[in-house]
Amino acid sequence: MSDNDKLEAIRERIDSLDQQIQQLINARAAAAQEVADIKLAADPDAQFYRPEREAEVLRRVKARNTGPLDGEEVARLFREIMSACLALEQPLKIAFLGPEGTFTQAAALKHFGHSVKTTSLGSIPDVFREVESGICQYGVVPVENSTEGVISHTLDTFLSSPLMICGEVSLRINHNLLSHEAGLDAIKAVYSHQQSLAQCRSWLDHHLPRAERVAVGSNAEAAKMASDASGCAAVAGETAAEVYALPVLASNIEDEPGNTTRFLVIGNKDAAASGEDKTSLLFSIRNVAGGLHTILSPFAEHGISMTRIESRPSRRGRWDYVFFVDINGHRNDQSIAEALAELEKKASLFKVLGSYPRAVL
């Protein structure tokens, strides 16, 4: 067989595969419609988006994948297939911390797929309000926003919002060194948000050991300052480079090549158990010094691992601190339910922010 004949035969095979794939995707959408019909008959306000079910599907796709496509890549395709099927039943509106083209929008599309409608909002509290009012069903916010120019601590907003966490998204984020200077020798000062400076510390230690590091409010502000003065550079993303017309002197300078930023998906309720879940909660105690160890003891006793703990000054009283804690597991797991009940008794303020599937993609 000539090469051309061989190629023609393979192309015919691909065309036949495509027909089957298309048929099956439409069969899947029809099945999803049947689910919607049954749910709507029982409850006219039924919600069709089920984060735990989607996480299970994506995990299974990755687990059973044999290639040649990478499991991550196939999961991404299924994310889009589920997104299209869901849009047929119930078009989702997702609020995100704008503007368009930011990492948070990328996180929203990564989590929900491209068949949703995204709405850009100017602040984290605005995203919460848009979801609370029902204009959008879900919102996506960075846990702490440093790279996109608005300094706002998302966790604080949960103190006054009834919304819950129903998902998390991880996104890889790259930093660049931006400057009008022609070379590193001329750089006397480096501006950036504190967190970005920390994420690039080794690179800065090695390449710019004598340059002063100045922490400023946001990476965009840093880029603006670096564009106005000589001998200066900023650590910032590509968008800031373009907005302030600053050349990229060095790219991907973050110490951890897998430098990821975490975003939360917020909605009116959290997710059912998916098998691999996290639970976020906040609590407050009066006497921090000895109290913290005591209040956390139920986790140790029940063998529950904390993946993150952070303290924030409360705005309520002078000596009040609020702690934000993430643990592995779902709040309906028996051991976690017991530990949370014990912790609640000891805390002056206690709130479960939600249980949700660990990020799959």
Place this chain on the structure above:
Amino acid sequence: MSDNDKLEAIRERIDSLDQQIQQLINARAAAAQEVADIKLAADPDAQFYRPEREAEVLRRVKARNTGPLDGEEVARLFREIMSACLALEQPLKIAFLGPEGTFTQAAALKHFGHSVKTTSLGSIPDVFREVESGICQYGVVPVENSTEGVISHTLDTFLSSPLMICGEVSLRINHNLLSHEAGLDAIKAVYSHQQSLAQCRSWLDHHLPRAERVAVGSNAEAAKMASDASGCAAVAGETAAEVYALPVLASNIEDEPGNTTRFLVIGNKDAAASGEDKTSLLFSIRNVAGGLHTILSPFAEHGISMTRIESRPSRRGRWDYVFFVDINGHRNDQSIAEALAELEKKASLFKVLGSYPRAVL
């Protein structure tokens, strides 16, 4: 059967469909690898991206689609499946007119799917250079850029570049009225790029009949001006609203709800015939008045329809004009080949910029 039993049965059906879909998608990727192996054995520099073949696949997907998913939506899923399969054979790098998050990046991802690597560049000539140098295999540029702040006529760049057009992308673009003023009554002047003002003329006639319209260099510049002065508004996109912290007084004010902007895909060669193609060319004549009618006569004689003609002053001589023409059909079609040969004899400058599939999505 209870609702829960019914739902469980449907979910099992969906899981089984998902397994089959996954298997078929991987079989498709394996077949694409076979194609790559055969091509590589014959030519180590073989290119695997074939725009005409992708356009054919997408057209067929739309034509045979029976639902319930919309044909456009299924085609979008196949765009992603093909993107993933191609990335396995040959990871594509696509240069686009930046910054990140602009319409041009959206156009690039719409055309190539999300499995490519996109590189943001600061100007249209930079995009051409990035592709000419081989750093990126393809580039995406707006045909005329008005909304994204750089005024540059892409077509002019073809005069001095060996690159060809191998695809087109259409993107729906929305305009908003941005202002610090609380209501329309206070608006005395509206700034925007001339093209955006024209696209919103009816809306402006109706809602702001007395406001002066001022054409400025770009929509971003318009937003900046409106943010600095009172009694002013700008017509611009959502990004500009966020960057300049300008509230949106009215959204989607374009006269044609399907207001689309066209982008070109550029590469080292154009595309083979796909069955529904366009051809772009440029030519120059000395005496425009009578000459234009004469030079275009071969198209009429061969029954070829022009979809666009535009004249641009040439930078080469005082009385030289360059005409950019799009026609329906492929340059290898016999009637078009004949017409082009006749036209070439009459022109002082003549260049076929490329034949490529009409935009499918």
